[in-house]
Amino acid sequence: MMLWLSTFLCLPxxxxxDGVSCSIPLSTRQSWIDSLVASFPSHNASLGxxxxxxxxxxxxxxxxxxxxxxxxxxxxSRSLLSKEACDCMEGTTCEYSASAPMFSNRDIEGxxxxxxxxxxxxxxxxxxxxxxVEVGYFGYQTNIFARRSPEDNTVYxxxxxxxxxxNHATVGSRWGEPFVIVTTGSQDVADKxxxxxxxxxxxxxxxxxxxxANSDLVLDGPTxxxxxxxxxxxxNNFSELNDYIDASSTEQxxxxxxxxxxxxxxxxxxxxxxxxxxxxxxxxxxDYASDLDSLTSMIEEKMSSKGYxxxxxxxxxxxxxxxxxxxxxxxxxxxxxxxxxGKGSNFWEGNLVHFSTNDCLYRVxxxxxxxxxxxxxxxxxxxxxxxxxxYDAIGEEAEIVTYSxxxxxxxxxxxxxYYCETxxxxxxxxxxxxxxxxxxxxxxxxxxxxxxxxxxxxxxDSSPVMETYVDSSCSDFKxxxxxxxxxxxxxxxxxxxxxxxxxxxxxxxxxxxxxxTNGEGRSSFHNVYLPDFTNYGGDGGDLSFGEDGxxxxxxxxxxxxxxxxxxxxxxxxxxxxxxxxxxxDWTTKPTGEALVFMSRQYLDPVTNTGPDKDxxxxxxxxxxxxxx
Numbered sequence: 268m269m270l271w272l273s274t275f276l277c278l279p280x281x282x283x284x285d286g287v288s289c290s291i292p293l294s295t296r297q298s299w300i301d302s303l304v305a306s307f308p309s310h311n312a313s314l315g316x317x318x319x320x321x322x323x324x325x326x327x328x329x330x331x332x333x334x335x336x337x338x339x340x341x342x343x344s345r346s347l348l349s350k351e352a353c354d355c356m357e358g359t360t361c362e363y364s365a366s367a368p369m370f371s372n373r374d375i376e377g378x379x380x381x382x383x384x385x386x387x388x389x390x391x392x393x394x395x396x397x398x399x400v401e402v403g404y405f406g407y408q409t410n411i412f413a414r415r416s417p418e419d420n421t422v423y424x425x426x427x428x429x430x431x432x433x434n435h436a437t438v439g440s441r442w443g444e445p446f447v448i449v450t451t452g453s454q455d456v457a458d459k460x461x462x463x464x465x466x467x468x469x470x471x472x473x474x475x476x477x478x479x480a481n482s483d484l485v486l487d488g489p490t491x492x493x494x495x496x497x498x499x500x501x502x503n504n505f506s507e508l509n510d511y512i513d514a515s516s517t518e519q520x521x522x523x524x525x526x527x528x529x530x531x532x533x534x535x536x537x538x539x540x541x542x543x544x545x546x547x548x549x550x551x552x553x554d555y556a557s558d559l560d561s562l563t564s565m566i567e568e569k570m571s572s573k574g575y576x577x578x579x580x581x582x583x584x585x586x587x588x589x590x591x592x593x594x595x596x597x598x599x600x601x602x603x604x605x606x607x608x609g610k611g612s613n614f615w616e617g618n619l620v621h622f623s624t625n626d627c628l629y630r631v632x633x634x635x636x637x638x639x640x641x642x643x644x645x646x647x648x649x650x651x652x653x654x655x656x657x658y659d660a661i662g663e664e665a666e667i668v669t670y671s672x673x674x675x676x677x678x679x680x681x682x683x684x685y686y687c688e689t690x691x692x693x694x695x696x697x698x699x700x701x702x703x704x705x706x707x708x709x710x711x712x713x714x715x716x717x718x719x720x721x722x723x724x725x726x727x728d729s730s731p732v733m734e735t736y737v738d739s740s741c742s743d744f745k746x747x748x749x750x751x752x753x754x755x756x757x758x759x760x761x762x763x764x765x766x767x768x769x770x771x772x773x774x775x776x777x778x779x780x781x782x783x784t785n786g787e788g789r790s791s792f793h794n795v796y797l798p799d800f801t802n803y804g805g806d807g808g809d810l811s812f813g814e815d816g817x818x819x820x821x822x823x824x825x826x827x828x829x830x831x832x833x834x835x836x837x838x839x840x841x842x843x844x845x846x847x848x849x850x851x852d853w854t855t856k857p858t859g860e861a862l863v864f865m866s867r868q869y870l871d872p873v874t875n876t877g878p879d880k881d882x883x884x885x886x887x888x889x890x891x892x893x894x895x
Contacts, residue, residue, distance in 0.1 A: 309528070356493060412425075448477050582651060631650055662766075
């Protein structure tokens with residue numbers, strides 16, 4: 268599965284749970300919202316909630332996302348966008364310049380849900396409460412979801428922000444206490460909201476302005492940017508947060524104010540300056556690179572005694588490489604976004620959506636392909652930097668044949684059978700995945716070969732079919748129907764570094780090594796994991812190590828030079844003592860599937876933004892195979 272599957276979430280609307288802890292009762296916080304509605308008769312008011320995805324329902328088992336959900340009178344999610352803007356976002360009246368946005372749950376998310384137009388005198392006001400216990404990271408960020416080009420009627424989706432993230436550190440780390448965030452482009456609206464809230468008894472210190480007046484944002488006019496608030500919650504232990512997450516759809520309140528008649532003039536609310544990441548390495552730092560070289564040698568020696576050879580060693584690549592200067596976000600992903608399409612020079616620019624906050628440093632290593640064909644000509648390539656490769660045990664290339672098909676499970680439930688062992692495509696020998704869990708296949712999507720047409724997989728008379736439509740809702744103007752129940756074979760050929768360092772094999776034994784950045788004071792949250800995009804929250808979904816679980820891992824392989832390193836294992840069969848190993852079974856990661864490792868490091872406590880990619884040596888990946 269592709270990396271961009273990991274960037275979207277499923278946001279169920281859930282009933283409130285007992286035991287939710289906030290220092291101010293919900294009824295009081297609701298009264299704050301009521302006061303705001305009464306104070307703005309000049310605006311249409313829409314009520315909603317900030318809703319989190321349940322723990323374990325996104326690809327990072329140590330994190331979850333939140334988005335604003337606004338409901339209609341029937342309790343169904345509704346759009347804040349105008350019909351004209353919504354039609355453009357859905358591709359009905361506008362052409363997508365690059366890839367279309369994708370979503371896990373189209374009932375809650377979508378181009379026209381959890382999004383709003385960048386109108387200066389509108390306001391999104393969130394009355395929330397921080398988690399009741401200290402967490403590794405909490406962040407709230409207004410992103411540019413989409414930008415339209417009035418000249419050629421196109422739309423593209425940067426999904427990044429030139430604005431600083433509002434995080435738990437800037438809020439004050441007041442766990443279990445409320446906060447109010449006022450997102451608007453108008454100083455007048457923000458000040459009136461604050462005045463109203465203070466009069467209602469709100470402590471002024473918890474009211475935070477999220478100003479939108481920024482040269483990189485297009486506000487007002489006929490085609491303003493479409494915005495979306497992204498909220499991230501990361502912690503390596505979610506057991507104490509389940510009530511908080513489950514109750515978010517009723518406990519975390521939101522209000523959208525849209526002027527009935529925009530005022531003739533207003534004072535812009537200037538955006539806060541971006542907090543830059545730069546932090547030079549300290550002269551007192553250990554020689555991290557040399558220490559990781561030594562740890563690699565220790566692991567290699569022990570694995571050699573077990574009959575294994577080091578086939579591949581490489582470095583993870585820093586992903587989402589922006590937020591270091593005031594202009595680089597705009598240059599890479601907003602105004603400069605389209606400049607990168609087709610160049611293929613950088614995997615992270617112009618090819619992937621960036622659904623995250625500026626407080627994060629991602630590191631990634633593994634095999635990827637770009638379905639748009641803009642990077643590596645659409646072929647599978649390796650993201651990461653090889654350090655050493657030995658082909659003696661694996662050969663320099665391989666061909667892997669797999670089979671796949673579609674099946675109907677009764678009614679309208681359609682599933683994909685994949686990585687089948689033979690051409691029979693029996694369910695007993697295949698991996699099975701509900702189509703609804705694959706964003707790029709579920710629902711109505713543009714046809715890759717002709718984006719003016721749309722396709723929909725469905726069950727007709729208990730048989731799986733693909734229907735092709737002219738309209739973008741796949742409800743009218745059907746032009747063809749084709750059966751998709753045959754068992755199809757697929758031969759994948761891999762060679763060189765991609766084969767050595769990016770593809771799961773029958774006997775994969777792999778390690779991720781690096782610096783424990785929390786312990787070194789360089790991050791507040793840090794984890795390393797192997798994403799299982801097909802098994803959100805399932806038995807194989809917890810292929811993750813938080814930093815607490817890394818303590819002692821380097822020492823288990825003979826390291827004795829300090830507690831600043833880690834070495835965790837992801838293997839078919841654990842080679843160490845099992846404490847610092849996640850077992851990869853065939854179901855979770857079949858032979859021939861991309862082997863991808865990811866790391867997230869949030870919030871440098873010195874800069875209160877994302878860690879700098881150059882301040883600490885990056886993580887490394889080691890892959891061993893049995894000696895031939």
